[in-house]
Amino acid sequence: MRYKNQCVYRPLAQINYISKSDIFFSCTEQEHRSNENTVAEHALVYIYSGSMTVTDINGTYTMHEGETFLFYRNMLAKFIKHPSENAEFKSISILFSQPFLQEFYSLNQPDGNSKPKWEAKRIEKHPLLISLFGSILPYYDLHGESLPERLTNIKLQEAITILRTVDISTDGILANFSERGKIDLAEFMLKSFTFNIPLARFAYLTGRSLATFKRDFQKIFNTYPQKWLLEKRLSQARYLISEKNIKPSDAYLAAGFENLSHFSTTFKKHFGYSPSSLVSHKSSD
The missing domain is CATH 1.10.10.60 (Homeodomain-like)
Incomplete structure (x- = not known):
């Protein structure tokens, strides 16, 4: 068992190396600057405590405590994690792999009004999202970094259902299975x-x-x-x-x-x- 006051750090950079849907916890007691990353899969990220500065090709912005962002597949980004005063940085990331999303949308019709997007999206605060992430944290406090696979699958289904309920336009990101064509x-x-x-x-x-x-x-x-x-x-x-x-x-x-x-x-x-x-x-x- 891992005690509640132990801070296990798993960097957002590890998104690079995960090829399946997953949920993971990130924690650090000191400011941490990641190396450059390509976010390989769509990732829903929630900040429990502290803040995170994100730099992508469109500029630099800060995620604050209690905020949620949806990062898109193949996004270029740099991350700096800042612990809160007298506390630590904590976040939860939910990764949606392409196989998971293809299976989900084969059973759930995408919103026809959502246009394909390649951009990070700030998700408005909502009680359902707060409840979702609040239900995940205790498992890490009790069992460490990894959730049981069965529970992970349940939470992934719950996460995408809540996300689409809160903001159906996210289908423009999640249901976009095309590869980028030639760009400028x-x-x-x-x-x-x-x-x-x-x-x-x-x-x-x-x-x-x-x-x-x-x-x-x-x-x-x-x-x-x-x-x-x-x-x-x-x-x-x-x-x-x-x-x-x-x-x-x-x-x-x-x-x-x-x-x-x-x-x-x-x-x-x-x-x-x-x-x-x-x-x-x-x-x-």
């Missing part, structure tokens, strides 16, 4: 270059094979994708440090780099001065 590559890359994902993933998200992605990219930007991404991320990091007063130790992640040491070396090689020198220059001013 330039617009997408200018919005998503700070997400550190493989080129093959960029290609998939723009509706292209890797070879077509590289060919189209060179036509549009007149350079190779890897070179363009590196230069854009370096310029973004310099802007964040010099103009937004963000520390290099935070700016490198925000700009799309994974390793601080590699970032510092690459930055100095490209610009001729170190990231920390921008901080020193600001201080002297």
Whole structure:
């Protein structure tokens, strides 16, 4: 048995590695910044305590205690989890896999007025949602991270039924089984270059094979994708440090780099001065 005051942490990043419908609990007593993520399945996320800053290709917003969001499949996002004062961060995430949703909608007609959507959606507060998530938390307090499979299946059915009752327009996200066709590559890359994902993933998200992605990219930007991404991320990091007063130790992640040491070396090689020198220059001013 796990005692109630023990905080078991399971990051939202693990959505990447789950290929089936699931329900999991996330908890941390310190601020936690995830690596860049692709949310592989639709995820309904509720914040019990604390808050979570989310950055996707449309901007940055904050989920507060008691709020619920529906994240869409293949969404690019970065997450920063903030514990509440004198407390911890807690959230529940419910994942709806494609097989689960296809089976559900084969038995339940989707709303004909809901248009297919590829966007995160804030769900209005509702007693049914509060009751749903309130009924899940005690199982984690008593049994740890995992719910029994039978109970998980029951809660998944309950969750999607309540979600559609609260906001039927969510069918536009949940019942959207199409793969993205070709989208505007330039617009997408200018919005998503700070997400550190493989080129093959960029290609998939723009509706292209890797070879077509590289060919189209060179036509549009007149350079190779890897070179363009590196230069854009370096310029973004310099802007964040010099103009937004963000520390290099935070700016490198925000700009799309994974390793601080590699970032510092690459930055100095490209610009001729170190990231920390921008901080020193600001201080002297």
